[in-house]
Amino acid sequence: MDILDQLGAVREGKLSRRKFTKGLLAAGVALTTAPLPARRALAAGGDQATYFTWGGYDIPELFGPYQEKNGALPNFAIFGGSEEALTKMRGGFVVDVSHPCNQAMPRWVQTGLFQPIDTARVANWGDVIPELVDLPGNDAEAGKVWMAPFDWGQTSVTYRTDLVELEGEESWDILWDPRYSGRLGSLASGGDAWWCGAIKAGVDFANIDTPEAFDKIAAVMREQRPLIRLYTDDTTTLEQALSAGEMVASMTWNSSAVLLQTEGVPVKFAKPKEGVLTWVCGVMIHKDAPNLDRAYDVIDSLLSVETGHFMINDWGYGHSNSKAFDKFDDATLAGLGLSKNPVEILQAGHFQQPQTQEWETRMNELFEQIKAGF
Amino acid sequence: MAETSLPKRRTTEGPPRASGSAFLRLLRRSESARAYVMMSPTLLIMTLGIVVPFVILLVISLWTRAGFGFDTTPTLANYARSWNEPIYGTLLLRSFWISGVATAITVLLCYPMAYYVAFHVHRNKMMWIILMTLPFWTSYLLRVFAWKVILGYEGVINSGLMSAGLIEAPLSFLLYSPTAVIITLAHAWAAFAILPLYVSLEKIDRSLLEAATDLGDGPVARFFRVTLPLSMPGVIAASFLIFIPTTGDYITPALLGGPDGAMIGNLIQLQFGAVNNWPMGATLSIVLMLWIAALALVFLLVTRKVQGRIT
Numbered sequence: 047m048d049i050l051d052q053l054g055a056v057r058e059g060k061l062s063r064r065k066f067t068k069g070l071l072a073a074g075v076a077l078t079t080a081p082l083p084a085r086r087a088l089a090a091g092g093d094q095a096t097y098f099t100w101g102g103y104d105i106p107e108l109f110g111p112y113q114e115k116n117g118a119l120p121n122f123a124i125f126g127g128s129e130e131a132l133t134k135m136r137g138g139f140v141v142d143v144s145h146p147c148n149q150a151m152p153r154w155v156q157t158g159l160f161q162p163i164d165t166a167r168v169a170n171w172g173d174v175i176p177e178l179v180d181l182p183g184n185d186a187e188a189g190k191v192w193m194a195p196f197d198w199g200q201t202s203v204t205y206r207t208d209l210v211e212l213e214g215e216e217s218w219d220i221l222w223d224p225r226y227s228g229r230l231g232s233l234a235s236g237g238d239a240w241w242c243g244a245i246k247a248g249v250d251f252a253n254i255d256t257p258e259a260f261d262k263i264a265a266v267m268r269e270q271r272p273l274i275r276l277y278t279d280d281t282t283t284l285e286q287a288l289s290a291g292e293m294v295a296s297m298t299w300n301s302s303a304v305l306l307q308t309e310g311v312p313v314k315f316a317k318p319k320e321g322v323l324t325w326v327c328g329v330m331i332h333k334d335a336p337n338l339d340r341a342y343d344v345i346d347s348l349l350s351v352e353t354g355h356f357m358i359n360d361w362g363y364g365h366s367n368s369k370a371f372d373k374f375d376d377a378t379l380a381g382l383g384l385s386k387n388p389v390e391i392l393q394a395g396h397f398q399q400p401q402t403q404e405w406e407t408r409m410n411e412l413f414e415q416i417k418a419g420f
Numbered sequence: 421m422a423e424t425s426l427p428k429r430r431t432t433e434g435p436p437r438a439s440g441s442a443f444l445r446l447l448r449r450s451e452s453a454r455a456y457v458m459m460s461p462t463l464l465i466m467t468l469g470i471v472v473p474f475v476i477l478l479v480i481s482l483w484t485r486a487g488f489g490f491d492t493t494p495t496l497a498n499y500a501r502s503w504n505e506p507i508y509g510t511l512l513l514r515s516f517w518i519s520g521v522a523t524a525i526t527v528l529l530c531y532p533m534a535y536y537v538a539f540h541v542h543r544n545k546m547m548w549i550i551l552m553t554l555p556f557w558t559s560y561l562l563r564v565f566a567w568k569v570i571l572g573y574e575g576v577i578n579s580g581l582m583s584a585g586l587i588e589a590p591l592s593f594l595l596y597s598p599t600a601v602i603i604t605l606a607h608a609w610a611a612f613a614i615l616p617l618y619v620s621l622e623k624i625d626r627s628l629l630e631a632a633t634d635l636g637d638g639p640v641a642r643f644f645r646v647t648l649p650l651s652m653p654g655v656i657a658a659s660f661l662i663f664i665p666t667t668g669d670y671i672t673p674a675l676l677g678g679p680d681g682a683m684i685g686n687l688i689q690l691q692f693g694a695v696n697n698w699p700m701g702a703t704l705s706i707v708l709m710l711w712i713a714a715l716a717l718v719f720l721l722v723t724r725k726v727q728g729r730i731t
Contacts, residue, residue, distance in 0.1 A: 133694070228592060
């Protein structure tokens, strides 16, 4: 071929633009056509289900049973907060399974974009902890549910025990401490941050939809804003920053503390005197899900005991399958802050309550303004 | 030469037809109709791809949000909000500041590179251009991530300075700040500066430089009086090519900007996402477009004046 001629031309300094672009075209065509047979072989068995979830949940460890049945992982799409996810789906983004939390679930149902889950088709349904199913707004008719509960846990402060000097008890004040200005972090989503602000401001969740609550919480968030180094949706960024010492404390979910402790970083997941934020999250199926059978496979996989072991052991989250807890003794569970009886843990903290769409929109708009510095 | 007048060409009617359609007759008669028909594929793509979305954007910006739908009574309320509320003005100013500084730095740094390849490289020019633009053949996102690694708390710069003993604690302003955004933008868009500058410097007639030397100019004076004014089209092109896209950049401030480095692009994205106010997002996009057009016009006039002054 004239590849050698071209290389020779380069050496002599006579490479022309035309020859060069022709060479690029040939290379491009070769690259796109060469692996085609291999790619076709990989895509065996048609489309996989799409799982629309929080950042960090797009990992193979949650899908052992799914992979065994379907030979590949489901497709993943990521969102940073449930409002962002809902807006995207309202704009026409169709997925099979999404992962909202109990606070958002009634609003999601209201949009009419989802179909009830036929619990008879879910293999592990008999083992699901009933209190987690019995959430406000979860009743569809004929014994079906809108959301199959999957995980439950807490949002609190993960802080470096060697870098933070606690004055007295653990408290949410760690994240408002001006001594650590520029070394604090937070999850960016209002769905967590605003509610933590409510706990700090002493606002009862029953009154969170009042003008006084908005003013109080906004004041508290504005106070915190200059101290924050980074608001992010990505838990890995916060974990890396905490392990490097770039941040000394951050508002995270309990998985971040467990992961960092496994790596030997001296962190603690605080039990603040004001109380932690607790939540239950689960999966919902889209009304027009293109791969309905595989969607149920996703749910089966997430609710399976294997996934439950991973969630409890590696991430410290509660799981909705009661059999998953059997492997762990009470001491381990207590150390992780979990128990077979989720209700006592969820009620011990501040459990998120569903709010209206207007409240949600207003809260998100206000919080984004505060984050921008206003 | 003798003035031969060509016989006036009669517009041919073509072979006589029993029923010539009006369209075909129009085509045969009118040159501009033929021109439009020839351009029609391009015009169609342009209309569908640029004009229609722009009109949709304009129409949406005149609506207001109502729950999850739109209240379609046309109103300028969004524009009034974007003028009155300080957050939008501040973010716009910050965006222009960041991209203005990034543009200036990029053009200043890339000018010597383009100058060298245009004037002092005589063989393998193509190779030099390829090598200079090679880093930009990778994904934009990967380049931004690479800068995260360099500027990070335990990144290249901080570890280097600390192991050299020049600093005790890592510099925290390098990442998650407007500085990080400026640095990254200045590097990520360098290819867009090098190529126009190179092209316009390459086109300068060398004999003009010789003439300047013959007439007594030293190298510095020759640069300012001949090379720089003649390369102004390249400088203007490079500046526009960098300034206009970076003002609305979203990825770089989202990854590296931190809370203080957010630009208008991030706010527009939020309107279409978490804040769920599409009309406001459309309004901000149009406001941004208008401001960029105004600034570009001002820049053009200023450079024209400067050119007039120098030459």
